[in-house]
Amino acid sequence: MPITYTSGEQVEVYRFSPFATISIPLAAILLQAILPRYLHFFTIFDLPLLVTIGFATARRNPLAGLLTGCLIGIFQDALTHQPIGLYGISKTVVGFAASSLGIKIDVENSGARFLLTILFYVVHEVVYFMIARGLVGLHMEWSWPHEIGSGVANAALGIFVYALLDRVKQRT
Numbered sequence: 001m002p003i004t005y006t007s008g009e010q011v012e013v014y015r016f017s018p019f020a021t022i023s024i025p026l027a028a029i030l031l032q033a034i035l036p037r038y039l040h041f042f043t044i045f046d047l048p049l050l051v052t053i054g055f056a057t058a059r060r061n062p063l064a065g066l067l068t069g070c071l072i073g074i075f076q077d078a079l080t081h082q083p084i085g086l087y088g089i090s091k092t093v094v095g096f097a098a099s100s101l102g103i104k105i106d107v108e109n110s111g112a113r114f115l116l117t118i119l120f121y122v123v124h125e126v127v128y129f130m131i132a133r134g135l136v137g138l139h140m141e142w143s144w145p146h147e148i149g150s151g152v153a154n155a156a157l158g159i160f161v162y163a164l165l166d167r168v169k170q171r172t
Contacts, residue, residue, distance in 0.1 A: 014058040014169040024165070025051050025072045033079045044150045046121070048072045050158045052091050053120050054165040056098035057107040065102075069095020083136050090127040094120045113162055117155035122147055 016024075028047040035042045052072050056065030073091030077084045098120055106112060125147050132138040 013060045013172045015172050016055065016058070016169055020168045021055075024168070025055075025068075025075070029072065029075050029079065032076065044153050045157055046124070046154055047157075047161070048076045048087070049091060049094065049121065049124055050117070050154060050161045051165070052095050053098045053117060053158065054162050056095045057102035057113075057116070058165065058169050060099055060102040062096050062099045062103075065095035065097075065099025066092055067095070069093070082132070082138075086128055086132055086136065089131055090124045093127050094124045097123065110159055110162075114155045114159060117158040118148075118151040121151035121154045125150075 025048065028051040032045075032047045052065075052069045055068045059065060059068075069091035070088055072095075073086075073088035074084065076087040076091070080087070098116070101107070101116065107116065129140055129142055133140050
């Protein structure tokens with residue numbers, strides 16, 4: 001199989017309608033705040049993170065990914081009992097990285113999306129853990145098997161979330 005290079009001109013960049021740009025992240029944040037109360041297993045999922053990855057990889061603009069991650073994270077922080085900024089910083093890092101990587105590789109493939117979601121979930125959790133434990137001084141424990149398992153579960157859910165996002169994205 002020959003290795004091909006995709007130039008910047010060949011990469012498709014998508015945008016979302018203003019309604020989708022606002023309503024989808026808000027719905028993800030609200031579902032993330034409500035569903036774990038009734039479905040306790042849902043605590044392993046991070047819908048706002050999946051939406052951040054989906055928007056960032058579709059737009060392929062590092063600044064847009066950074067801002068998307070920041071805003072989604074800050075709104076998610078507002079609904080938790082944790083200090084404001086923990087999710088904001090970690091989702092900002094993921095949004096920037098996902099959009100930057102989206103320029104370089106094919107993120108339309110379900111297999112690539114699955115692996116990238118596991119990677120970005122672990123990056124998100126590592127950044128969150130370092131900030132919460134190192135800067136804020138929260139007592140937290142780290143468990144690699146739990147984090148990898150949660151990453152795989154989020155990646156599986158992410159395939160469906162990304163398919164839904166694909167339905168509302170528009171070519172630029």
